[in-house]
Amino acid sequence: MIDRLKADLPVSYLCEKLGVSRSGYYDWVSREPSPMVQRRDELAAKVLCAFAASERSAGYRKVTAELHADGVVVDRKTVASRMRELGLIPLFAEAAFKKANQRSSRAVDPVDLVNRLFSSLTPGAILVGDITYVHTREGWLYVATVIDLASRAVLGYATGKRQTVGLIVRAMDRARASGHVATGAIFHSDHGSQYRAKSFAKYCGKYGIRRSMGANMQCWDNAVAESFFSKLKNERLTFTTRRAATHEVVKYIGHYNTRRRHQSLGYKTPAQALAKLTNPADTAKATPAAA
Structure with missing residues (x-):
């Protein structure tokens, strides 16, 4: 897949996204992959291209729609799986994750002990x-x-x-x-x-x-x-x-x-x-x- 995309994207970027070393990639180049691996790599390459074309804004639904528009027959679950494997997280999802992480690390707010009953007979209570x-x-x-x-x-x-x-x-x-x-x-x-x-x-x-x-x-x-x-x-x-x-x-x-x-x-x-x-x-x- 890296071999197909290296004309458009840097090899270092592709290796980073795929989680492989550059030396590992060049070692792999000399090997002949199986037909199943080829099909898997072809789909991963198309997913990566569609995601890159969206400037990292598309989620798996939009990536699937782009692939369908190009005549690629694939379901959303498969696209979502490939994107997870490639570490392709859309920008909005990264922001939402960070916000959720901040909320989860924040102390729980106090409960309502007054409940809109704005009256009291004890001063200072x-x-x-x-x-x-x-x-x-x-x-x-x-x-x-x-x-x-x-x-x-x-x-x-x-x-x-x-x-x-x-x-x-x-x-x-x-x-x-x-x-x-x-x-x-x-x-x-x-x-x-x-x-x-x-x-x-x-x-x-x-x-x-x-x-x-x-x-x-x-x-x-x-x-x-x-x-x-x-x-x-x-x-x-x-x-x-x-x-x-x-x-x-x-x-x-x-x-x-x-x-x-x-x-x-x-x-x-x-x-x-x-x-x-x-x-x-x-x-x-x-x-x-x-x-």
Whole structure:
């Protein structure tokens, strides 16, 4: 087969595809193959030519169709077998294999521990988080938040010019520093790469925080965080600098925690709801650290 194709393709390339050495090929040239081997080699040569003509894009179905168009009588299974033997893998299949391999090596995402039941009577027991962006003339400013589901209070936040695991860790650090994150708290998020990162999983494990994720590509599974961000975006305009935007974001979070009344909280503010849930006898003491 190499002898037939060497006028069109380099011998080294053909030998590599067939898994033989060049010296082995030249040794074989002096031998007379059997009729069955000749037929097999002829088909392999035609398969290789059809695959090369497609610029490595055709799978066994298209290669079979090309052979049929040339009058070659052969079935798909035989073509697929010859292509496997020759190591002919179409480019799309290589990309799909690499992607599948990456998915199989990735840690399994956490299960949904919230299941869209966005209510809680225990402050700090269920937290939700997400990352959004605010436009500035310097570029995007990314904002990560940690929100208490019971009171809707923003317990932690962080801003930065990149979406990184460090951004969500800083937001979680601030939430923990508020003193309102319960032992064994659930943290619910979407499937963003930052929340799936091994380093974030390790961080949560270190502090006894249980991760939870909703369905992939489904924003309703993280509706509380999405709702907060929609209010943030709707009530603030484009800023000149990231520094100015950060100042306004922090100011807005303070306003949100202490001034915005929620229907779901009986028209209390998040700070009032958190204070009442934390210490019903003294609602004036407890206020979110993020405010």
